[in-house]
Amino acid sequence: MRASLERTGGFAGMRLTSTADTDKLAPEEAKELRQLVEAADFFRLPPTIASQANQPDRFQYKLTVEDDQRTHTVMVGEAAIPPRVRPLAEWLTQYARRR
Amino acid sequence: MSAISQGAFDGGSGHSCNSGNPHCTHHRHAICFIIPPIMLRNIAEKGDEEQRTLAFHTLAASERFRGQREVLSALGIVKSLGSPGEKLRTIYDAKRGTTLPGRLVRSEGKKATKDQAVNEAYDGSGATYDFYSEVYERNSIDDRGFRLDSTVHYDRDYDNAFWNGTQMVYGDGDGQIFQRFTRSIDVIAHELTHGVTEFEAGLEYQDQPGALNESFSDVFGSLVKQWVRKETAEQANWIIGEGLFTSRVKGIGIRSMKAPGTAYDDPLLGQDPQPAHMKDYYGGAEDNGGVHINSGIPNRAFYLAATAIGGYAWEKAGKIWYIALRDRLRSTAQFVDAAKVTMAVAGDLFGLKSKEMKAVRGAWQKVGVIK
Numbered sequence: 001m002r003a004s005l006e007r008t009g010g011f012a013g014m015r016l017t018s019t020a021d022t023d024k025l026a027p028e029e030a031k032e033l034r035q036l037v038e039a040a041d042f043f044r045l046p047p048t049i050a051s052q053a054n055q056p057d058r059f060q061y062k063l064t065v066e067d068d069q070r071t072h073t074v075m076v077g078e079a080a081i082p083p084r085v086r087p088l089a090e091w092l093t094q095y096a097r098r099r
Numbered sequence: 100m101s102a103i104s105q106g107a108f109d110g111g112s113g114h115s116c117n118s119g120n121p122h123c124t125h126h127r128h129a130i131c132f133i134i135p136p137i138m139l140r141n142i143a144e145k146g147d148e149e150q151r152t153l154a155f156h157t158l159a160a161s162e163r164f165r166g167q168r169e170v171l172s173a174l175g176i177v178k179s180l181g182s183p184g185e186k187l188r189t190i191y192d193a194k195r196g197t198t199l200p201g202r203l204v205r206s207e208g209k210k211a212t213k214d215q216a217v218n219e220a221y222d223g224s225g226a227t228y229d230f231y232s233e234v235y236e237r238n239s240i241d242d243r244g245f246r247l248d249s250t251v252h253y254d255r256d257y258d259n260a261f262w263n264g265t266q267m268v269y270g271d272g273d274g275q276i277f278q279r280f281t282r283s284i285d286v287i288a289h290e291l292t293h294g295v296t297e298f299e300a301g302l303e304y305q306d307q308p309g310a311l312n313e314s315f316s317d318v319f320g321s322l323v324k325q326w327v328r329k330e331t332a333e334q335a336n337w338i339i340g341e342g343l344f345t346s347r348v349k350g351i352g353i354r355s356m357k358a359p360g361t362a363y364d365d366p367l368l369g370q371d372p373q374p375a376h377m378k379d380y381y382g383g384a385e386d387n388g389g390v391h392i393n394s395g396i397p398n399r400a401f402y403l404a405a406t407a408i409g410g411y412a413w414e415k416a417g418k419i420w421y422i423a424l425r426d427r428l429r430s431t432a433q434f435v436d437a438a439k440v441t442m443a444v445a446g447d448l449f450g451l452k453s454k455e456m457k458a459v460r461g462a463w464q465k466v467g468v469i470k
């Protein structure tokens with residue numbers, strides 16, 4: 001399984017990207033990532049989670065998960081990110097910084 | 100409670116859309132939503148962050164046109180509102196969580212704390228209030244004493260600062276790339292100016308109106324810094340977010356208004372993506388259509404106008420931009436509209452054949468917005 005994040009916007013307007021592949025992660029990390037994707041119920045999320053109000057300087061996220069059969073992408077603004085999806089976004093943000 | 104709510108909404112019809120409101124032609128704007136008072140009260144009490152913000156926008160807009168500001172505090176959305184001519188700052192600590200506003204740590208008139216971020220947020224919002232008050236005779240964000248709330252230590256490793264519609268929020272940075280966001284006074288003034296823009300032109304946060312929204316925040320962000328330092332347009336460095344990067348990053352700041360695209364060039368971060376001219380305009384979808392990217396174009400136009408006029412940038416160029424934002428720009432304004440409006444204001448204030456008018460026209464021509 002591969003999970004990727006693209007974060008754009010924010011005060012600095014910088015792009016942050018990361019892709020984590022469970023085949024290349026340490027076993028514990030791979031397990032952790034799978035659990036986060038499952039906890040987010042990722043494949044059932046709508047492709048776009050609309051924000052009611054566009055708050056200035058907030059981040060925009062594009063999250064993609066691919067496994068054997070399927071690929072799903074979700075676009076969401078920081079203020080509208082569902083609580084169950086937030087840990088996955090945070091994990092991938094940390095992963096981006098580590099490289 | 101219901102009596103207060105009904106008073107603000109035409110005897111309880113619940114329609115907050117005022118026919119005198121120019122924003123009402125745009126369905127995306129919160130003011131045009133129809134929300135019964137009872138629902139607004141529920142939202143104010145139980146809604147999530149975004150719902151509370153939306154409720155606030157609706158109420159703020161309604162309040163703006165009818166002068167019933169007490170509704171806001173009665174609903175508990177804004178805890179208290181300032182009196183005319185009063186500076187009211189309140190600083191909260193999110194303690195690395197994401198619940199807003201967090202714990203109260205310093206209010207107006209209280210002495211400095213040991214926490215630098217708290218003191219920077221306090222001093223920076225104070226300087227911004229003083230700037231708007233003394234230079235443009237504006238009483239806070241709404242020109243009616245809006246309380247200035249700030250939250251510091253938001254989230255963990257949070258590389259950002261934002262305005263959520265009711266308050267300013269600052270992260271500590273991740274320590275690898277960014278330090279805490281209160282370090283730069285122009286960042287604080289940038290966030291507060293998002294509030295001013297929301298109450299005035301109401302520029303949509305998307306594409307060219309969004310890039311103008313960003314640019315006005317950078318313009319007044321930079322002017323507050325220049326005003327505090329008493330720098331002329333020539334002396335100022337026109338860098339936004341100077342001192343935010345750690346020493347590991349190759350860059351002087353986040354953006355350069357003088358030379359967009361040159362603020363940083365770093366192996367990890369890449370190069371500053373801002374265009375300095377319309378020929379390099381970013382047409383992609385990221386960042387709400389490049390609002391933090393294309394702002395380089397109007398930013399440079401302001402720098403060019405200010406340096407052509409000379410002296411303190413807040414006195415003439417800043418005044419032209421401020422009146423354009425306050426009285427003349429529509430929420431859907433494009434770059435060319437901003438050019439026309441700032442030229443018209445320069446003509447009104449200084450004369451059609453004035454040096455100031457020519458400086459403004461020349462600036463927009465040099466960045467390729469007009470011929």
Ligand SMILES: [Zn+2]
Pocket residue numbers: 011056057289293313316
């Ligand atoms: Zn901004």
